[in-house]
Amino acid sequence: MSHKIQYDIPIRMRRNRYSSGIRAMVAENAVTVNDLIYPVFILDGSNRKEAINSMPGQSRVSLDNLLLIAQDLVDNKVNGIALFPVIEGLKDNQASQSYADEGLVQTAIRLLKSKFPQLVVFSDVALDPYTIHGQDGIIDDTAYVLNDETIEVLIKQALSHARAGVDFVSPSDMMDGRIGLIRDALDQHGFINVGIMAYSAKYASKYYGPFRDAVGSSSNLANADKKNYQLNPANIKEAMCEVALDIAEGADMVMVKPGLPYLDVVSTVANNFDKPVAVYHVSGEYAMLKAASLAGYLDYDATLIETMLCFKRAGADMIWTYSALDVARILNTKS
Numbered sequence: 001m002s003h004k005i006q007y008d009i010p011i012r013m014r015r016n017r018y019s020s021g022i023r024a025m026v027a028e029n030a031v032t033v034n035d036l037i038y039p040v041f042i043l044d045g046s047n048r049k050e051a052i053n054s055m056p057g058q059s060r061v062s063l064d065n066l067l068l069i070a071q072d073l074v075d076n077k078v079n080g081i082a083l084f085p086v087i088e089g090l091k092d093n094q095a096s097q098s099y100a101d102e103g104l105v106q107t108a109i110r111l112l113k114s115k116f117p118q119l120v121v122f123s124d125v126a127l128d129p130y131t132i133h134g135q136d137g138i139i140d141d142t143a144y145v146l147n148d149e150t151i152e153v154l155i156k157q158a159l160s161h162a163r164a165g166v167d168f169v170s171p172s173d174m175m176d177g178r179i180g181l182i183r184d185a186l187d188q189h190g191f192i193n194v195g196i197m198a199y200s201a202k203y204a205s206k207y208y209g210p211f212r213d214a215v216g217s218s219s220n221l222a223n224a225d226k227k228n229y230q231l232n233p234a235n236i237k238e239a240m241c242e243v244a245l246d247i248a249e250g251a252d253m254v255m256v257k258p259g260l261p262y263l264d265v266v267s268t269v270a271n272n273f274d275k276p277v278a279v280y281h282v283s284g285e286y287a288m289l290k291a292a293s294l295a296g297y298l299d300y301d302a303t304l305i306e307t308m309l310c311f312k313r314a315g316a317d318m319i320w321t322y323s324a325l326d327v328a329r330i331l332n333t334k335s
């Protein structure tokens with residue numbers, strides 16, 4: 001091939017990008033279906049499927065429909081599912097439904113593990129779906145979320161999930177010391193193989209807005225926020241302390257949340273700790289991508305895969321995403 005001009009440029013980086021075959025060979029990171037965990041909102045009753053307005057494409061589903069989703073996940077080789085309950089009319093100040101053995105999440109875990117034993121089930125450990133005020137814990141008369149009183153309930157909640165057969169409990173509440181105390185309680189009751197995926201670096205983020213709509217906690221929360229337990233978006237050293245503590249207390253996996261705006265946190269955690277790191281591509285991130293693609297401003301599939309790749313490049317081992325089934329379908333039709 002001849003060129004009109006040929007300067008002396010001995011190092012040409014573009015040679016490694018010349019063809020798709022070369023590009024594939026030099027790719028440093030990849031996203032696979034093994035990386036995905038699908039969060040699902042569940043409801044009581046049967047034959048129910050309610051679209052979530054702020055999360056186009058996602059629904060709250062009753063357990064019969066949950067099984068259809070689980071089948072879809074298995075068919076698409078997605079290994080992980082995370083359960084988030086929508087509790088209607090059963091909320092109180094003590095979050096007493098959170099540890100009911102016949103509760104929605106506990107029933108869902110038993111059902112999933114009986115039909116799809118190979119699916120890895122993660123259950124949220126936090127009280128916000130069950131409290132009248134929408135906070136993740138028990139509050140005092142100034143509405144301050146009490147740490148140790150909350151942990152007492154979280155332990156009961158985690159044990160009820162373990163009795164139902166969950167693979168991993170996922171404390172998302174950000175109380176101090178809860179990982180160690182939940183680990184102790186699980187071990188004392190013989191649940192040595194129930195793991196803990198700790199939401200270690202969980203920020204007080206406005207990107208959770210659509211999730212709170214989905215579980216109905218935004219109206220409960222009203223104008224309150226979660227800033228005296230979730231992390232300040234300005235901080236990263238504090239996040240590293242949280243991760244270090246959770247690992248020292250027995251976390252098997254740690255999470256950074258939200259995802260895309262917090263890739264520096266993902267990367268710093270991945271570079272400084274040896275436990276698997278999950279990133280949560282949260283509801284607001286999903287909503288932004290969906291809204292832009294529905295408006296015709298972004299190509300959903302391509303932008304989604306790029307986003308997943310960025311999580312991997314930052315060092316995430318696992319990705320919690322509402323787009324898990326979409327990612328899997330894209331990857332599975334390519335190969």
Ligand code: PBG
Pocket residue numbers: 124126127128136172173207208209210211212226281282283284
């Ligand atoms: C609650 C919980 C939240 C999310 C997961 N677990 C919301 C919150 O902390 O207010 C957010 C997930 C998302 O936005 O997708 N413990």
